[in-house]
Amino acid sequence: MTERLAELEEIHSVVIQNPKEVPSEARKRFWKIVRQIKRNPRPDEQEVIKASEIRNVLFEANRGRTYPLGPVVLLETILGLLALWGYIWTLGTPLDWSGILAWDLSNWMSFGLRFLFVFAVIAFFYPIGRIIAGKWARINLEGMCRDQYYEPTVKIDYVSFLKAPASKRRWFFFFAGFWTVITSLWLWIVGMFLAWDYTALIPAIILVIFEGAVVLSGNPSSARGEMGHYNREKKIEHVWKKNLKKLEGTG
Structure with a gap:
């Protein structure tokens, strides 16, 4: 048994006693070891x-x-398609984007309804991004759960995650985050094709600005979403590559 494994066994014995009230010191020790494993x-x-x-x-x-995972993703896909249908339905009410400054209340209500449906499509199709990224990175997914903000998200299988190369862990999170931008952009294309509508372009721009700012900041906080995870794994990857060179040099 390695020294690190012995420490993990000790932490495990503490955690299972009362998982909801684990001492902060034990948590810090655990996540420090996780970073070492990564x-x-x-x-x-x-x-x-x-x-x-x-x-x-x-x-x-x-x-x-x-x-x-399967039943929940199927349900969310159906809801996403219904939201897509709702967005297409709202395109039946014309909006003159060249005269946006002259919009009256009914125009703004129509825009608000379109935006609501666009947001719903992005939200319901979000898990697909993690599924695609997981298939590529060979990181298994266990199912659907809630995140720290009580929103639905996809739970990662931690064994396959820790075994995955650092670069794949990094790009897994990047694609999962950027998928929301991709969804917004193809919705914008649909809107432009059907009714010359710019509604979906707005969340695309907002997401690009937010996610780009997070990446540029290098902030690894999980509160920054998928790009925060991306930043964390990017930092870990630098050390991972150095360690790989050492192993190859001694191998």
Whole structure:
């Protein structure tokens, strides 16, 4: 048993006693070890499994139940398609974008309804981004749960996540975040094709500005969404690559 695995066993014994009230010191020790595992191009199998067990206990205590991925994604896809139909339906009410400064209340209400449907499509189709990224990165997904803001998100299988190369972990989060921009842009294309509508371009611009600002800031906070995770994994990747060179040099 490695020294790190022994420490993980100790942390696990603390966590399972009361998962909802784990001492902050134990949490800090755990996530420090997780970062160490991530920096290792050839992580120890037992350490990965034990770290995943601890993370799952903490995750369930903080986020609650995880629901089967297939049925929930199917439901969200159906709701997303209904929202898409709603957006297309609202395009039947003309909006003169060249005269936006002269819009009356009914025009703004029509725009608001369009924007609401666009936002719904982006939200309901969000999990698809993680699914596509997971397939590419070979990071498995366990199911649907809520995030820290009580919004639906996709739970990552931590064993496959910790085993994945650092670059794939990084780009997994980048694509999952950028997927919202992609969704907005194809909605904009649909709107332009059907009614010369710019509604979906607005969230696309907002998302590009926000996500771009997060990436440029380098802020690794999870509060910054997928791009915050991207920044964190990018920093870890630098050390991961150095460690890989050392291993290849001694191999």
